[in-house]
Amino acid sequence: MNITKQRETPLLGRTRVTALVENEGPTPSRHTIQDSLAKELKVSRENIIIKHIFPRFGSQAVKVIAHIYKDPQKLKKLENEYLLKKHERPEEETPAQEEQAQAPAAEPVEEKATEEQPAEEAETQEQKGD
Template sequence: MDFEITRDVRNELLNRRELSFTLTFDGPTPSRKSIQEKLAAMQNKNENLLVLDLERTRYGAMELVGRARIYDDEESKKSTEKAYLLKRGEPKAETEA
């Protein structure tokens, strides 16, 4: 996976950084979790403070265009983000058989 940050803007009002990126990959499309982990590691931030908003792939291209937001703290994240985006970023609960 190769990340290219195309836009990096600081939003002081909402205590976050807003990133746009292009991801090139080989094989199947990477999962949201793996994208989130890799992006957080690249930015030296906790992955719990990162929210992936938009991911788009083009048919036939091994390229993904996306947006992410990295918050300064958990309270800013919870007060700003929509509930469904927060739920999407959480790990799936293990089901008991």
């Protein structure tokens, strides 16, 4: 990661950072870039919003424009709702949620077993009738 510009905006309580991020393969996700910026600038990732990601054609690099806020309250107040939704991270499932997810998956298996039983009974009745 190479930070090309860094501009302070004290009135808004943020810093606008422009960086060139080297990557291999597909364009990195917002979360990946957010983590690497947080590590590079030694700030909390909750205070970083990735405004734009510009992939460069034929190159393994992307240009990134990000806002780094000093206060998370200002971030929520100033940034658009759609950007905040893009930066939400999926919560890790707790063991109780995993059990609930597995329970409905087990029920259809039982239903299939009950559907197969009448077919088998019909076959046995046909054999008895013959």
